[in-house]
Amino acid sequence: MHGRPRKAPKPEDEAASSAKAQKLRALQTQFFSFHHNKIYTKEAVELSAKLLEINPESYTAWNYRKLAVEHYLNLPDCNPDSIKSVLDDELRVVENALRQNFKSYGAWHHRKWVLSKGHSLIDNELRLLDKFQKADSRNFHAWNYRRFVAESMKRSEQDELKYTEDMIYANFSNYSAWHNRSVLLSALFDKKAEGFLLKEKVLPEEYEFIHQAIFTDPDDQSGWFYHLWLLDQTVTTDSPLLASSWPGHGSDVLLVGDRCYNGSAFSPFSALHSDSGSFPIVLYFNQPVRGVNSSTVTVECGFNKNEDLLWKPLSASNSQTARVWVAHLKVSSSDLHSTVEVSVGHTKGIISTRGFEYSHPSMLSFKVHVQPMERDSSQVSVAESISLREENFKVYGKQSEESIIDSFDQLIIKNGHETTASNWRFEALAKEIECFRELLSLVDCKIGKLTLARLLKAYDAMSYPFANKLVHSEEVLELYSDLMKLDRTHYQFYKDERSIVLLQKVTSSKGSLLQHCFQYKDSVSSAICGPICLRLNNLSLSRMGAFEKLLWVQMLDLSHNELQSIEGLEAMQLLSCLSLRNNKLRSLTALEPLRKLKLLRILDISYNQIGDHSIDTTRYVCSSPLSHSVGSELNRDETVTSDVALINNWEAFYIFKDFNLNQLDIVGNTIADEKFKSVLVKIMPKLKQLDGKLLD
């Protein structure tokens, strides 16, 4: 069924097909009249069968037959024999239709429906399937139906697994068979079936199996997909873990009314300027979870239990599942020094998307020191403009390095309890790495390189907590650079992957991170110690990553990169100053993650490509919040919705209305004409400075 070239129809074929069309049309007219008049005589039903034999795609005819079956089954003289004959008839019609086109959705669906009516001859179905799967072993309809039949028959997963094996042996270039294998194994793992209790026992055999396919024909992609699934099974721990948090465990948090502070004993990673008297607590999990709330995560501040603390998920899609969760903790101004204890998961309820419970309760504790606001300096900060330009930075001072080094370890959480359980994962990965190095020594193959890069990355990520460095990052970077050259069609994908690896490398050690830490030279107040500015400029990043290590960042310079998206940036809750100058952002909606950054005051998106492309596809994905009565929050300001300029720029309104920006640079984007700027000023009345110009 695959790889057959299309042939241009010959004249006689065309004549035949037009004759067929005519016959079909006549049948259809007659059929519709039966259908509309609810005629279910034998003759009428026969007619629909004829129609379906010619055109199995006729959904209406299938539905008509369903009605006819219901009609017959509800007849008063209905008995088991007549039921059987009615249902047998249906199966026969479906079989004939499938012979005509065995990729007909309608036909397969009808068959399922018939069986759901309690037809007892389900054993026959496997025989039928064997026939169809022999004719086209990759037909996913047949495989889908097979899963349905196997389940209805209560056929064991082991038997079905054996079947996939046979099919794979017959021809291993079979996505459907490999896929079904992964489905069956997942089910067996979930069930903890006999022999499938320990992944470390099963997965090596599966790796062995897939190696045969990959080495035999590295160009065949079906096997690689299965390998990717195996890799995921190897790398992903079942139960979610807490990867990092802000504030870190054992850290000291200094809350000041101003950016400046004098306490040199404090880590620059945990000093925070806060006008609201509250600060965020950010929990970063290793996989998306749901169920983070005040009962699963308790926060004790001094002797106060904060039972009404509201945990919010930070994710692009407003789902209740996210990797990053945030809550804002209010500090009472009377308590200048207090200890906060956050315990995660002591009560059950945090559950990963795959349904696994967070099962390693952990406790974070940190100290909070409050430094009262100084009125005069806060005055200064209002008037001052911050410009993230080269001349305003100096290398992060030697005197402060100590404190960075001390607190670097607090950035991530080491999950020691995983060590012993993970040994087999290490071994499996090490074996795979060796295997694919060997493959690459034999053939130059793109997907082999990609897989090796993925394996090395996974290995590094797994060993990082113990090794404290990413041993293979150089090699991985090189592999991706190679792939970018070899495979131009997927250039962007490789570049994105490479960017993330690069960021992980930068954040992997104190030394490398320090190279990107700068001190903002405050031109107005000559404070000794401002917050650190993390400068990741000029790295040709196309994507952001390594957020778990960057939760502490308040000033971030991402200028002169190639970012098209800033997905994930919402995790950086402390950001107050962000430069995205000179990137490749193409739409306002790409800024969506920033809406969740409540502390963001200064934003530079100048010299991007916003408005370059007349069609912003995201515009059609989400409907305008202004044209409908969606989002009641929008309606609090009725005057907005009546403003024509705003309605025409609803993306701008949608993105910027929640910003608390003081300062915005948007110059150098096609969209940023004077009219648009005036709209922005209208949307953000608190804005003090736009493109370097002070506003009234």
Add this chain to the structure above:
Amino acid sequence: MDDIPPYPPIDPTTFDLIVIGTGLPESIIAAAASTASKSVLHLDPNPFYGSHFSSLPLADFPSFLSSHSTSPSPPRSPSSDDPNEFSLLEFATRPLYSSIDISTFSPNLLDQHSRKFNLDVAGPRVLFCADKSIELLLRTGTNQYMEFKSVDATFVGDNKGNLWSVPDSRAATFKDKSLGLVEKNKLMRFFKLVQGHLAGEQDVKISEEDLQSPFVDFLNKMGLPPKIKSFILYAIAMADYDQEDTGVCRDLLKTKDGIDQLALYNASIGRFQNASGAFLYPIYGQGELSQAFCRRAAVKGCLYVLRMPVTALLVDKDTGCYKGVRLASGQDIFSQKLILDPTFKVTLPLGSSPPLPLKEKLPFFSLKDDKGKIARGICITKTSLKPDISNFLVVYPSRSLFPEQVTSIRFLQIASNLAVCLPGMFVLYISALCNDDDQGKKLIHAVMNTLLTVPLDSESNAAVQSETAEIGSAVQDETSESSSGGPSDSGEEKPTLLWSALYSQELTLGQVDFICSTPMPDGKLNYNDLIDTTFKIFQEIYPEEEFFPETSLENPEVDGDASPET
């Protein structure tokens, strides 16, 4: 041959062509000539079709071999007593088989069912699904007289009795348990290279220089490990001689020929949907092929007379030209042309000048009977050598069994589902090229000793036909039966030998002298070379005629018919 029932005289007495012997080449020529509207008389002294290509019942097998093993009777002087204008040249028989060694270990069992066996005289032999014999069968419609089954697998054997499956396709390579990952990769890349080359892809063209070099050098150049090289050379390209020892190798394969062999093999796999392997085997044995072509010839008007020996050649007294033959019945039959089975040769009387109308023809026919011998062996067992499959081929590459082994040994196991033996039994055909009988015997014994249990207290009779049924071997039969148990669950148990026949066969080639004679079965696994020779002989006698013209096709849609039934 003395008790030939009297035949009515053959009428007419003049034909375009007389063919003596119903071996495959003779049968094909008879069919081709009949198709070309020639009048053909096809004679065979035997009561069955196939001559040296026949499949025989167990009891008839030894007598057939021995009847062709005696040295020629000294030619009597030409009988000049003939009243006609012809001189008579008497036929002599060539000794074609030697060193015949028949052993029976279970006489009761076998003798009662002799007719249930169809043993190939020229085994082991198969048809590649894409080879010339299949093309010929399809083109001539002869396939309608036959049924085939697939030979399911090919193995390479070693001296420890292991049989390694030959990774001859993508699926087989994937499935193979004995090859390492790197080996699999190298092998598949080599296959892809060959496929690309054959498909004419520009970037994977194999250079002319490489094509002319020895295949083994090319395989080395491709970096293939020894194991894979051996698979390709001996189990796919079916090389006969040690390719890595140019001293003993009489038939060094060139890359070009090696690639052609791979192409044939590759085209054979999957050609017919219901044939899983590359080879086919005819139900009822290889003898069916000859018989099918005879039927084909008969349909076209060829006249058949079996059990009709010929005694002498009739030549013109003056010119010495061929005129006809004298039958054992005494009748003289005349024809333009004559094709002779290799059994017969005509010895010219001393002093007479040879009549030479064809003498100086065609260099390829100048090859004489000096091409050595082929040792063949047939074994019957009650258990399969492989528990899970019954029809398969095994190749023992040179030096795999003992250091002095210079030629490949091939053997084919065929089960009762091909109607060659009693249900539950298996026939093993073994062959190897050799220089002399002793060497041949050693080669065949090496395989038998590696794979089979030969009962010790048996009646081995090196003479012709062993009639040893009366010995109390029923008891022994019982024990051998119980010891072999069920189809070897241990897998270690070697099948026990029930019957065996070992013999050496002369590799007589077809020749065109002043008469044409057809070749003996060759040492190849299939019929490709034999069909080539047959075609050339046909061209020689009928240079104007087309060899089975395309128009002679009676049933145009035959593709599916050639495939086996199950």
